[in-house]
Amino acid sequence: MSFELEPGYLEKLEDDIRNGKLEDHLEAIEDLHSADIAEIVDQLSVDAGKQLVQEIDESKAAEVLVELDEDLRAKILTEYSGVEIAHELVENLDSDDAADLINELSAEMRREVLNNIEDPAQAKDIADLLVYPENTAGALMGKELIKVNKNWKVMRCVKEMRQQAENVEHVHSIYVVDDHNILLGTLSLKKLLTTSLKTPIEEVYNSKLQSVEAVADAEDVANTMQKYDLVVMPVVDALGHLLGRITIDDVVDVIREEAKEDYNLASGLTDEVESDDNIWTITKARLPWLLIGLFGGIMAASVIGRYEVALSTLPKMAFFIPLIAAMGGNVGVQSSAIVVQALASKAIMGNMGNRLLKEIGVALVNGLICGALIIGAGLFLGYEVRLCMTVAIALLAVILVAALVGTFVPLVLDRYNVDPALATGPFITTMNDILGLFIYFSIGYALLDI
Amino acid sequence: MSFELEPGYLEKLEDDIRNGKLEDHLEAIEDLHSADIAEIVDQLSVDAGKQLVQEIDESKAAEVLVELDEDLRAKILTEYSGVEIAHELVENLDSDDAADLINELSAEMRREVLNNIEDPAQAKDIADLLVYPENTAGALMGKELIKVNKNWKVMRCVKEMRQQAENVEHVHSIYVVDDHNILLGTLSLKKLLTTSLKTPIEEVYNSKLQSVEAVADAEDVANTMQKYDLVVMPVVDALGHLLGRITIDDVVDVIREEAKEDYNLASGLTDEVESDDNIWTITKARLPWLLIGLFGGIMAASVIGRYEVALSTLPKMAFFIPLIAAMGGNVGVQSSAIVVQALASKAIMGNMGNRLLKEIGVALVNGLICGALIIGAGLFLGYEVRLCMTVAIALLAVILVAALVGTFVPLVLDRYNVDPALATGPFITTMNDILGLFIYFSIGYALLDI
CATH class of the missing domain: 1.10.357.20 (SLC41 divalent cation transporters, integral membrane domain)
Structure with missing residues (x-):
C-alpha cells in the first residue's frame, strides 16, 4: 500500500539530475502518483526539484505543484512565466486547486495568468473563487460539478451528464437545480441507475440536503460534513444559487490543520511550525x-x-x-x-x-x-x-x-x-x-x- | 446550514414524553437527520431517550443508535431483544455500522442477533467483519460496494450495477475484478458515462489504484487516504481478493480521535475523556x-x-x-x-x-x-x-x-x-x-x- 523509495535512490536521482541524466528516471517517476512525486521533490535540492518538475509531463507537474509545501512551490514557480503558468499548469487543474496556486502569486503575475487562460469559462471560474477570503467555504470549494434541471427526464439527464462529465474528474453527486440555478436537491446515482429513462427528475430527486453558504467558516463546514458523514457538500449564495461544491479531502486538511493548531498552542508554539523549518x-x-x-x-x-x-x-x-x-x-x-x-x-x-x-x-x-x-x-x-x-x-x-x-x-x-x-x-x-x-x-x- | 433547536424545546419534549404525548412530536423529529435526532436523544433523560428511539421509524432508529455515544447506545439497547435488534435495527444498517453495533453486545446476545438476521448473506458479511481487531482497516470497512467483471461490456455493466445498487446506498466507486474476485482497478463513472455501451470494461478501467490490506493499521489507512485525497479505498486480503471498502467519513473519525488522543496526552489526560463524563x-x-x-x-x-x-x-x-x-x-x-x-x-x-x-x-x-x-x-x-x-x-x-x-x-x-x-x-x-x-x-x- 505505502510508497517507499529504495535506500540511496534519492542520492542517485540528485546526482543524475545534476549530471543531465534526468531522462533515465522520467518514465518511472511519471508513473507515480503526484503526491509521491511531490514527496520526492521535497527531498531533493531546490534546483534538482525545479528541474524535475519542469521535465515531467505538464498535467502531472501541475498536480505535483499543488501537493507541494507553499514555500517550495513558490520557489519552483519563479521558473515559470505567467503564460506558462496559465497554459501548462492552470489549465490542467480543477478550479479550486488553480485558485490556490494563483492566489500565492503577486497581484501583477496573477493578472497575467488570468489573462492568459484560454478558456474564458475557466478563467471566470477561477476569478470567482479568488474573491473568497481564506478559511471560508468559498475558498474551499471547486466549480466542477454535475447538475441537472428538475424538468428534465432521466434520459436527457444521462445524456447531459455525459457531456458535463468530460470536464469533471470525479463525479460525487448530481445536483438538481431549477431554471434559475437555485439548488433543489440531489439525484442519487442509485436512483439514476434504477429508474426508468422516461421518469422526470422532479419525481425522483432527494430534496433533503445539507448545503453551506459561501461565506461560512471553514471550521463550520468541517463540523457539518463530519456530523452528517458527507463526502461532498454543495455551496450556495445567500439566495440559494448553486455556486460550487466542497469535497471531503479538502476538509480533511482543514481538520488536520485545526488539530495541529490546537496542539501547537497547547505546547507553546505559535503558528504552524514544521520540523524542517529553519x-x-x-x-x-x-x-x-x-x-x-x-x-x-x-x-x-x-x-x-x-x-x-x-x-x-x-x-x-x-x-x-x-x-x-x-x-x-x-x-x-x-x-x-x-x-x-x-x-x-x-x-x-x-x-x-x-x-x-x-x-x-x-x-x-x-x-x-x-x-x-x-x-x-x-x-x-x-x-x-x-x-x-x-x-x-x-x-x-x-x-x-x-x-x-x-x-x-x-x-x-x-x-x-x-x-x-x-x-x-x-x-x-x-x-x-x-x-x-x-x-x-x-x-x-x-x-x-x- | 446548522441545526438549532428552539430554546425550551428540549424541556417541552421531555415533559411531553413523560406525559405520554410523544406522538405530537414524532412527525417533526422523524423529518430530521439521524445525527440531529441523536443530538436530541443525547440531551434528554435516558428514559425519555429510550422511548423516543423506540417510537420512531425503525430504519431511522437504527441510524440514530449508530450516531449515539457508546454508553448511551448500550443503555438504550438493553430495551431490545436479540430478535428485535436483528429485525428492526441491523437489517436497516450498512454492514460496517451493523458490526460496530453488534460488537458491543455480550457474546451470547451477539450470537442471538446473528442467528436472527434473515438474509444469510448479510449475516455472513457482518460475521466476517467481526473478525477484525479494532483499529485495523478490516474493522473500518463495509461490505457494500459495486463491482464489475473485467470481461463484461459497458452495457452489461450498467445492467448489473442497477441490480447491485439496490443494496448500496451510496455509490462512490465501481471496482473491477477478475473471475477470481481479484481486484484489478476501478471504473470511473465518467468513463462509464462517456464510453460506448459495447466497449469491454477491460479496455476502459483504470488499473492504478490505492488499496489496503484488511490487517493494516487504521492510522495508516488515514494517512494514505489523506495523502492521495481518496474518498473511498478498497480493502483486499493478502492475495488481493476484494473484501470491502473504507469510506472517508469513517476515516475522518479516526483522524479526529487520534488528534484528540495526542492533545489529551499533551494536556495530561489519559484515554478519551469527555466534558460530560462523570x-x-x-x-x-x-x-x-x-x-x-x-x-x-x-x-x-x-x-x-x-x-x-x-x-x-x-x-x-x-x-x-x-x-x-x-x-x-x-x-x-x-x-x-x-x-x-x-x-x-x-x-x-x-x-x-x-x-x-x-x-x-x-x-x-x-x-x-x-x-x-x-x-x-x-x-x-x-x-x-x-x-x-x-x-x-x-x-x-x-x-x-x-x-x-x-x-x-x-x-x-x-x-x-x-x-x-x-x-x-x-x-x-x-x-x-x-x-x-x-x-x-x-x-x-x-x-x-x-
Missing part, C-alpha cells in the same frame, strides 16, 4: 511563549519575595516550590484542555453551574488524594509536621483554584471570540504558578504562629 | 499525571535539599525556582511537540545529526535572549549581580538541556514502539523540572565562591 522560523514560533514564562517567573520571584519572612522562618518551604508550581500548572492544563475540546466540538455545554460543581468535585477528590499522599511521603522522608501540613493544605487549595482557572479562562476567551486554545499551554501554566505560590506562602505564613 | 471517570483520566507531578515534586524537593548550603548562603535563589522550572518545562514541551508531530505525519525525519544541531541552535538563540532579559530585569529590580548571573547562566543551560531532552525522549519512545505523544505533557515537564533545578543549584553552588 532556525529563525522555529525560534519565532517559540520565543513568545518563553517570554510569557519568563515574565511569569519574574512575577513568581516577587511573590516569593513578599513572603521572605515565612521563608526565613521555615527555609525548607523552598523545597516544595516546584511541587506546588507543577501541580497548579498540570491541573490547570487538564481542566482547560477538557473545556477547549468541548468548545471545539461545539458540544452543547450543558448547565454552567453543573460544570463548575463537577470540576470542583474532581479537584476535591484529586486534591485530597494528593494531599494525603504528600503528608505520608513527607513524614516518611523526615520533613517536619508543620511543613507537611502546609504543603498538603496548599496543594489541595492550589488544585481547586487551578481547576477553576483552567475552566473559566477558556470559557471567557471563547465568549469574547478569542481562540480558547490560547488558554491551554504556557499561559495557564504561568498564571497558576503565580497563584499557586501565593496560596502556598499565604498558608505557610498563616501556619507560622501555630 | 466525576470518577474524569478523576481516573487525570490522577495518573498528577501522581507523576507529585512524585516529580518530591524528587525536586530532595534535589533542592542537597543544595541547602547554597540556598542558605544565597536565600534569594529560592525566588527563581519557579522561573527555572517553568522554562525547562516549556522548552521541553515545545521541542517534543515538534518531534511528535513530525513522527505522526510520518514526515521523513532527515538526518538526525542535523536535527539535533538545529535544536541546539534554536535553544542557544532563545537561551541567550532569555538570559540577557533576565539579567536586565533582575538588575533593574535590584537583585544582586551574583544572583542575576546565576539565574541567567542556569536559564541558558536549562533551555539547552530541556530542548535536547524534549527532542530525544519522543524519538527513543518511538524507536521502542511506545506512543511518542506520551513524552509531551507532564512527563517531560516533570523530568525537566528536576534536571533544571539540579543545574540551577549546581551553578549557584559553583558561583558561591566567586
Whole structure:
C-alpha cells in the first residue's frame, strides 16, 4: 500500500539530475502518483526539484505543484512565466486547486495568468473563487460539478451528464437545480441507475440536503460534513444559487490543520511550525511563549519575595516550590484542555453551574488524594509536621483554584471570540504558578504562629 | 446550514414524553437527520431517550443508535431483544455500522442477533467483519460496494450495477475484478458515462489504484487516504481478493480521535475523556499525571535539599525556582511537540545529526535572549549581580538541556514502539523540572565562591 523509495535512490536521482541524466528516471517517476512525486521533490535540492518538475509531463507537474509545501512551490514557480503558468499548469487543474496556486502569486503575475487562460469559462471560474477570503467555504470549494434541471427526464439527464462529465474528474453527486440555478436537491446515482429513462427528475430527486453558504467558516463546514458523514457538500449564495461544491479531502486538511493548531498552542508554539523549518522560523514560533514564562517567573520571584519572612522562618518551604508550581500548572492544563475540546466540538455545554460543581468535585477528590499522599511521603522522608501540613493544605487549595482557572479562562476567551486554545499551554501554566505560590506562602505564613 | 433547536424545546419534549404525548412530536423529529435526532436523544433523560428511539421509524432508529455515544447506545439497547435488534435495527444498517453495533453486545446476545438476521448473506458479511481487531482497516470497512467483471461490456455493466445498487446506498466507486474476485482497478463513472455501451470494461478501467490490506493499521489507512485525497479505498486480503471498502467519513473519525488522543496526552489526560463524563471517570483520566507531578515534586524537593548550603548562603535563589522550572518545562514541551508531530505525519525525519544541531541552535538563540532579559530585569529590580548571573547562566543551560531532552525522549519512545505523544505533557515537564533545578543549584553552588 505505502510508497517507499529504495535506500540511496534519492542520492542517485540528485546526482543524475545534476549530471543531465534526468531522462533515465522520467518514465518511472511519471508513473507515480503526484503526491509521491511531490514527496520526492521535497527531498531533493531546490534546483534538482525545479528541474524535475519542469521535465515531467505538464498535467502531472501541475498536480505535483499543488501537493507541494507553499514555500517550495513558490520557489519552483519563479521558473515559470505567467503564460506558462496559465497554459501548462492552470489549465490542467480543477478550479479550486488553480485558485490556490494563483492566489500565492503577486497581484501583477496573477493578472497575467488570468489573462492568459484560454478558456474564458475557466478563467471566470477561477476569478470567482479568488474573491473568497481564506478559511471560508468559498475558498474551499471547486466549480466542477454535475447538475441537472428538475424538468428534465432521466434520459436527457444521462445524456447531459455525459457531456458535463468530460470536464469533471470525479463525479460525487448530481445536483438538481431549477431554471434559475437555485439548488433543489440531489439525484442519487442509485436512483439514476434504477429508474426508468422516461421518469422526470422532479419525481425522483432527494430534496433533503445539507448545503453551506459561501461565506461560512471553514471550521463550520468541517463540523457539518463530519456530523452528517458527507463526502461532498454543495455551496450556495445567500439566495440559494448553486455556486460550487466542497469535497471531503479538502476538509480533511482543514481538520488536520485545526488539530495541529490546537496542539501547537497547547505546547507553546505559535503558528504552524514544521520540523524542517529553519532556525529563525522555529525560534519565532517559540520565543513568545518563553517570554510569557519568563515574565511569569519574574512575577513568581516577587511573590516569593513578599513572603521572605515565612521563608526565613521555615527555609525548607523552598523545597516544595516546584511541587506546588507543577501541580497548579498540570491541573490547570487538564481542566482547560477538557473545556477547549468541548468548545471545539461545539458540544452543547450543558448547565454552567453543573460544570463548575463537577470540576470542583474532581479537584476535591484529586486534591485530597494528593494531599494525603504528600503528608505520608513527607513524614516518611523526615520533613517536619508543620511543613507537611502546609504543603498538603496548599496543594489541595492550589488544585481547586487551578481547576477553576483552567475552566473559566477558556470559557471567557471563547465568549469574547478569542481562540480558547490560547488558554491551554504556557499561559495557564504561568498564571497558576503565580497563584499557586501565593496560596502556598499565604498558608505557610498563616501556619507560622501555630 | 446548522441545526438549532428552539430554546425550551428540549424541556417541552421531555415533559411531553413523560406525559405520554410523544406522538405530537414524532412527525417533526422523524423529518430530521439521524445525527440531529441523536443530538436530541443525547440531551434528554435516558428514559425519555429510550422511548423516543423506540417510537420512531425503525430504519431511522437504527441510524440514530449508530450516531449515539457508546454508553448511551448500550443503555438504550438493553430495551431490545436479540430478535428485535436483528429485525428492526441491523437489517436497516450498512454492514460496517451493523458490526460496530453488534460488537458491543455480550457474546451470547451477539450470537442471538446473528442467528436472527434473515438474509444469510448479510449475516455472513457482518460475521466476517467481526473478525477484525479494532483499529485495523478490516474493522473500518463495509461490505457494500459495486463491482464489475473485467470481461463484461459497458452495457452489461450498467445492467448489473442497477441490480447491485439496490443494496448500496451510496455509490462512490465501481471496482473491477477478475473471475477470481481479484481486484484489478476501478471504473470511473465518467468513463462509464462517456464510453460506448459495447466497449469491454477491460479496455476502459483504470488499473492504478490505492488499496489496503484488511490487517493494516487504521492510522495508516488515514494517512494514505489523506495523502492521495481518496474518498473511498478498497480493502483486499493478502492475495488481493476484494473484501470491502473504507469510506472517508469513517476515516475522518479516526483522524479526529487520534488528534484528540495526542492533545489529551499533551494536556495530561489519559484515554478519551469527555466534558460530560462523570466525576470518577474524569478523576481516573487525570490522577495518573498528577501522581507523576507529585512524585516529580518530591524528587525536586530532595534535589533542592542537597543544595541547602547554597540556598542558605544565597536565600534569594529560592525566588527563581519557579522561573527555572517553568522554562525547562516549556522548552521541553515545545521541542517534543515538534518531534511528535513530525513522527505522526510520518514526515521523513532527515538526518538526525542535523536535527539535533538545529535544536541546539534554536535553544542557544532563545537561551541567550532569555538570559540577557533576565539579567536586565533582575538588575533593574535590584537583585544582586551574583544572583542575576546565576539565574541567567542556569536559564541558558536549562533551555539547552530541556530542548535536547524534549527532542530525544519522543524519538527513543518511538524507536521502542511506545506512543511518542506520551513524552509531551507532564512527563517531560516533570523530568525537566528536576534536571533544571539540579543545574540551577549546581551553578549557584559553583558561583558561591566567586
